[in-house]
Amino acid sequence: MKPKYIHKKFVDRCKEAGIPRSSYPFNTDTLGYRALCRYLENLRDIHFGKAASRFGHDAEQKAKNSGIGQQNYPLNITPYQKVEFDGHRIDGIFVITVKTLEGDDAVLTLDRLWLLSFTDRATRNVIGRPHICLNKEYNASDVMIAAKKAIIPLKKKNLTIDGLSYQPTGGYPSEQFSEIEWAVWDVIYFDNAKSHLAQMVRERLSNLIGCTTCIGAVDRPMRRSFIERFHNTFTASSIQRMVNTTGSHPKDPRRKDPEKMAIRYEMTFEHLEEIVDVVISNYNGTPHGALFYNSPLEVLEQRLKKGMKPRLLNESKRTEFLFTQVEQPRTIRGSISSGKRPYIEYMGVEYRNELLVKSAHLIGTKVNVHINVDDLRTIRVFLPDGSEFGELVAAGKWSLTPHTLQMRKTINLLKKNKLIHFTQWDDPIFVYHEYLIAKETEKKKGSGNRIAKVQQVIRQAEEESNSPNQNKLLAQEHKNLAELDKARELQEKIQVQKTSTSTKRYKTITY
Known part of the structure; x- marks a missing residue:
């Protein structure tokens, strides 16, 4: 009043x-x-x-x-001892280009995306390349992908935007200092978002990275002031200065039809990845007022010279598969009486390998299955005594294209509701991709993001290196599928020839 x-x-x-x-x-x-x-x-x-x-x-x-009482946490100067994590909505609209069912190029707009990043409290460095999430809300798998990118050593991207370049003083910690490649943190701070509280996140952070999680109080972002401040700086210095920005609110004067601008200037998702990478890399090399105008990388270099080196991830755990892994009990199925060879079923798909199909004595055995929710083409099986049985590959065309657990669930639901249909000769991911493109013509909200997600998963699988055994299994399965396709095509040709011969032989003469 x-x-x-x-x-x-x-x-x-x-x-x-x-x-x-x-x-x-x-x-x-x-x-x-x-x-x-x-x-x-x-x-x-x-x-x-x-x-x-x-x-x-x-x-x-x-x-x-804030600002009252005694500070309840001591000053932190050791790199990677404490890090903060959070997600931030990107204030901009971007597009992707896809091929329509008629073979034409179409430009589709994406809904607002998420930026997931880690910052080091001691040096203010953004550790690792942030993950850009295409989902409406980021989930536990996205959190662990962001953690994987923060730990795995990085290399600079090949930039395609004219005039965009990295500063010589910028970069990421693992890129600039080889002695902290695969460095991990001791304590991680994040808020009470559902994806942060997921069992997969807490189990992987504890057992794989070996860190302690600190869940902040509800509705108190000042407890993670470093990551909040970084997101504000990043947004104000980059995204909100672009013509496709949505601004900070609907009535922001900087908001000038962002969808139209994104389509007009073809501001694609790939361009966003390059812009984010360059801006954050340069941020790490820019003088910071809170660091007495040293850059975060300069402060990190000084601390490393003083012997303050972070803990490194154990060499036995340095595989990308482990970051997005979940464990589930499964029973080996099969039947000698019906001639059904042993298999393991997961999310509506059967998994086998050469050893399992010859192990009829294991039918009915309960095993522990390790699943990479970011790529369901293969699973890893462990017997009740803890020994590893090996990797199994998905049956049929499910092994062709990389796909996530979320995509598998969506495809199964669409098939159950009779919205899509595919046979054993069809690639389910390709059918799903065509369905999304068809839905985009009906202006279904979120279709563009799901199409971009499919493309992102396939591209990441091509860039990342799989285990030699997994590559061997997939290559053998692809070879078998190719031979089956050839046999089916040959059978169809023979059938066509028989039909034409029969038609000529029994041709009816009319007067």
């Missing part, structure tokens, strides 16, 4: 109390307005927290939970 309204009520109450006109406040020029304003200002200063609530929820939270 404004002071002038409070003053009006004050004057009304004075009249109701019967105060004569010759007494205060009626005997002053302003009827006591100035004195009332001084009283309200004094009251505001005494009750700082309640007064801050008049300016919004964020101001109220900061007033109640």
Whole structure:
């Protein structure tokens, strides 16, 4: 309530109390307005927290939970000892280019994307290349992909945008200092988002990386001030300066039809990846006021020279498969009476290898299965005694194209609802991709993001290196499928020839 309204009520109450006109406040020029304003200002200063609530929820939270009492955590100077993680909505619209069913090029807009990144509290470095999530909300798998990118050593991208370049002083920690390749952290701070609390995230962080998780209090982003500040700096210095920005709110004057601008200038998802990589790489090499105008990389170099080296991930765990791995119990199925060879079923698909099909004695055995939710083409099986049985490959065309657990669930649901159909000769991922393109012509919201997700998964699988055994299994399965395709084509040709011969032989003559 404004002071002038409070003053009006004050004057009304004075009249109701019967105060004569010759007494205060009626005997002053302003009827006591100035004195009332001084009283309200004094009251505001005494009750700082309640007064801050008049300016919004964020101001109220900061007033109640920061700047008072003793700091409850000591100063941290050791690199990678404590890191912060969070997701941030990218304030911009981008597009992808796809081939339609008719063979034409089509430009599709994407919904707003997520930027997932890690920052080091001691040096302010952004550790590792951030992960750009295409889902409407990022999930546990996205969190672990971001963690994988923060740990695995990086190399600079080949830039395709004219005029875009890396600063000589910039880069990522693992790229600039070889002695901290595969460096991991001891404590990670994040908020109470559902994806952060997932069992997969907490189990992988504890057993694989060996760190402690610190879940912040609800609705208190100031507990992770470094990552919040970085996201604000990143957005203000890059995305919000582009013509396709959505601005910070719907009425932001910088928002000038971002969808139209993104299509007009063909600002693709690949361009966004390059821009994010360059901006953050340069950020690590830019002087920082909180670091006495040293850059984060310069501070890291000084700390490393003083012997403050972070812990490195154990060599036995340095495989990309482990970051997005979940464990589930499964039973080996099969039947000698019906001639069904042993197999393991997962999410509607059978998995086998040459050893399993010859192990009928294992039918009915309960085993532990390790699943990479980012690529379901293969799974790893462990027997009840803990020994590794080997990797199994998905049956049929499911082994051709990389796909995630989320994509498998979506395809199975679409097939169950009879929205898509595929046989054993069809690639389910290709059928799903065609379905999404067809839906995009109907302007279904989110179709562009799902198409881009399929393309991203395939591209990442090509860039990442699989285990030699996995490559061998997939190559053998692809060879078998190719031979089956040739046999089917030959059979179809023979059938066509028989049909034409039969037609000629029994041709009916009409008069």
